[in-house]
Amino acid sequence: xxxxxxxxxxxxxxxxxxxxxxxxxxxxxxxxxxxxxxxxxxxxxxxxxxxxxxxxxxxxxxxxxxxxxxxxxxxxxxxxxxxxxxxxxxxxxxxxxxxxxxxxxxxxxxxxxxxxxxxxxxxxxxxxxxxxxxxxxxxxxxxxxxxxxxxxxxxxxxxxxxxxxxxxxxxxxxxxxxxxxxxxxxxxxxxxxxxxxxxxxxxxxxxxxxxxxxxxxxxxxxxxxxxxxxxxxxxxxxxxxxxxxxxxxxxxxxxxxxxxxxxxxxxxxxxxxxxxxxxxxxxxxxxxxxxxxxxxxxxxxxxxxxxxxxxxxxxxxxxx
Amino acid sequence: xxxxxxxxxxxxxxxxxxxxxxxxxxxxxxxxxxxxxxxxxxxxxxxxxxxxxxxxxxxxxxxxxxxxxxxxxxxxxxxxxxxxxxxxxxxxxxxxxxxxxxxxxxxxxxxxxxxxxxxxxxxxxxxxxxxxxxxxxxxxxxxxxxxxxxxxxxxxxxxxxxxxxxxxxxxxxxxxxxxxxxxxxxxxxxxxxxxxxxxxxxxxxxxxxxxxxxxxxxxxxxxxxxxxxxxxxxxxxxxxxxxxxxxxxxxxxxxxxxxxxxxxxxxxxxxxxxxxxxxxxxxxxxx
Numbered sequence: 001x002x003x004x005x006x007x008x009x010x011x012x013x014x015x016x017x018x019x020x021x022x023x024x025x026x027x028x029x030x031x032x033x034x035x036x037x038x039x040x041x042x043x044x045x046x047x048x049x050x051x052x053x054x055x056x057x058x059x060x061x062x063x064x065x066x067x068x069x070x071x072x073x074x075x076x077x078x079x080x081x082x083x084x085x086x087x088x089x090x091x092x093x094x095x096x097x098x099x100x101x102x103x104x105x106x107x108x109x110x111x112x113x114x115x116x117x118x119x120x121x122x123x124x125x126x127x128x129x130x131x132x133x134x135x136x137x138x139x140x141x142x143x144x145x146x147x148x149x150x151x152x153x154x155x156x157x158x159x160x161x162x163x164x165x166x167x168x169x170x171x172x173x174x175x176x177x178x179x180x181x182x183x184x185x186x187x188x189x190x191x192x193x194x195x196x197x198x199x200x201x202x203x204x205x206x207x208x209x210x211x212x213x214x215x216x217x218x219x220x221x222x223x224x225x226x227x228x229x230x231x232x233x234x235x236x237x238x239x240x241x242x243x244x245x246x247x248x249x250x251x252x253x254x255x256x257x258x259x260x261x262x263x264x265x266x267x268x269x270x271x272x273x274x275x276x277x278x279x280x281x282x283x284x285x286x287x288x289x290x291x292x293x294x295x296x297x298x299x300x301x302x303x304x305x306x307x308x309x310x311x312x313x314x315x316x317x318x319x320x
Numbered sequence: 321x322x323x324x325x326x327x328x329x330x331x332x333x334x335x336x337x338x339x340x341x342x343x344x345x346x347x348x349x350x351x352x353x354x355x356x357x358x359x360x361x362x363x364x365x366x367x368x369x370x371x372x373x374x375x376x377x378x379x380x381x382x383x384x385x386x387x388x389x390x391x392x393x394x395x396x397x398x399x400x401x402x403x404x405x406x407x408x409x410x411x412x413x414x415x416x417x418x419x420x421x422x423x424x425x426x427x428x429x430x431x432x433x434x435x436x437x438x439x440x441x442x443x444x445x446x447x448x449x450x451x452x453x454x455x456x457x458x459x460x461x462x463x464x465x466x467x468x469x470x471x472x473x474x475x476x477x478x479x480x481x482x483x484x485x486x487x488x489x490x491x492x493x494x495x496x497x498x499x500x501x502x503x504x505x506x507x508x509x510x511x512x513x514x515x516x517x518x519x520x521x522x523x524x525x526x527x528x529x530x531x532x533x534x535x536x537x538x539x540x541x542x543x544x545x546x547x548x549x550x551x552x553x554x555x556x557x558x559x560x561x562x563x564x565x566x567x568x569x570x571x572x573x574x575x576x577x578x579x580x581x582x583x584x585x586x587x588x589x590x591x592x593x594x595x596x597x598x599x600x601x602x603x604x605x606x607x
Contacts (some may be wrong), residue, residue, distance in 0.1 A: 298404065
């Protein structure tokens with residue numbers, strides 16, 4: 001079975017049907033629909049980070065770089081006033097960011113631990129300043145996208161990106177596919193080697209695997225998916241700006257993946273939903289929501305170590 | 321570039337570098353001795369600057385304000401270490417990153433609650449308000465020179481403390497072998513509290529010193545934190561000497577880049593860092 005854990009199966013059976021029906025309840029209220037869409041887009045990003053940090057043990061504080069690049073690459077390669085094909089550009093953006101990740105990963109993965117945290121941050125900051133200082137890319141204001149791509153596949157238009165409900169379903173589909181994809185990966189031979197490397201790099205090397213190459217492949221894959229999430233975000237709001245690349249974006253994604261339960265993948269969805277939900281509620285209750293958010297994060301680190309998914313698994317898994 | 325402009329930029333770079341050293345030294349000290357990566361270090365710099373403003377407004381004296389601010393920072397350091405940081409020694413870097421991100425949120429919120437979000441400014445104290453002529457046309461503010469010398473003095477003091485005093489001996493011993501120090505009957509958790517509080521105080525003092533030179537704004541802590549990361553990574557995590565060299569390098573590169581290659585200036589220090597890490601993945605002076 002692809003989804004081995006009972007908790008994960010329950011989660012999938014609860015979350016996805018609910019998410020599928022959600023627009024029926026919210027039909028009058030596009031604000032909430034687009035809010036949920038943003039959360040799902042970010043969950044894709046968090047999941048790609050979760051794979052890197054939780055499954056590969058590669059802690060990065062610069063993942064937002066690819067989130068932002070997803071948008072900026074689109075701006076760079078797409079013609080300004082012509083609608084391009086969404087799927088072809090998805091491929092372009094993933095391929096280009098994978099190439100970038102290949103180069104950066106090659107440099108970054110030479111270091112480890114605390115040094116890796118910092119050098120990933122350095123690369124992300126470099127990109128951040130590159131775009132926020134450039135006149136060509138609108139500096140701090142970013143770039144507007146006037147024409148959204150059309151999503152026809154073999155001549156059949158599938159989604160209208162300007163319609164919030166359509167876009168919602170596109171993102172939901174993407175989110176499910178991402179989870180499905182990562183599950184396939186973790187269950188594959190490649191995924192098992194990655195788990196082995198996480199457990200004990202030295203021994204895996206001794207078994208004849210090239211640890212560096214496997215890590216690099218995982219890094220490239222996660223980065224390309226992170227860029228895809230950024231591309232979706234750009235499509236949703238029709239603009240891209242440097243704050244997508246900021247270290248705060250990386251930081252909050254890291255917080256969400258840990259909150260959800262590191263390395264569990266579906267926990268990334270839980271973490272993002274809970275974090276964004278809390279953010280939304282607190283923001284409406286008080287101007288100083290940061291105070292409570294910070295306090296919650298601190299409490300969470302001290303009190304539960306395995307995140308929400310870890311807690312649920314403790315409740316739901318059969319003791320063996 | 322004319323000679324006098326070059327000279328001014330050189331002093332600017334050194335002065336900025338020395339200030340960075342003051343902040344980064346606390347970060348690297350805490351990391352070197354305790355193995356804690358404190359992302360909230362920059363927040364203490366910010367809190368230092370806000371405290372300086374607050375006490376200058378209320379007491380009218382910059383010196384008094386500096387002393388009170390440093391004392392408060394020391395207190396914050398002790399409380400934070402005792403209540404939060406102490407739980408993290410056996411955890412991994414990821415938990416430390418997360419907890420200290422939480423602390424950044426809290427400090428930012430406190431700053432906004434206590435002092436609001438408008439930019440504030442502190443007057444340069446009267447005794448240091450003049451400027452020294454460098455050439456006939458170029459002069460340099462006394463206060464900046466004073467800050468540079470203050471940083472050098474603190475660097476020398478730290479060097480002395482670490483290499484010549486009993487506390488320094490314990491710090492060095494704790495760095496190389498924690499268990500052995502404990503076995504010899506030293507209360508290591510008290511040592512850690514002291515080291516952390518000193519680290520926090522150094523950041524806050526830097527904030528106080530910087531207050532009259534720059535405007536006090538929300539988010540100033542994060543900006544400085546990232547620069548400090550670069551310094552510490554270039555120098556080698558945990559090495560005070562490395563932080564000194566790294567800080568001067570970053571200060572000079574940043575200052576000269578903004579004159580020579582303005583379009584790349586904000587990126588330059590990160591390029592420097594990536595370059596150095598490629599040559600020496602552990603930094604220049606890794607222990």
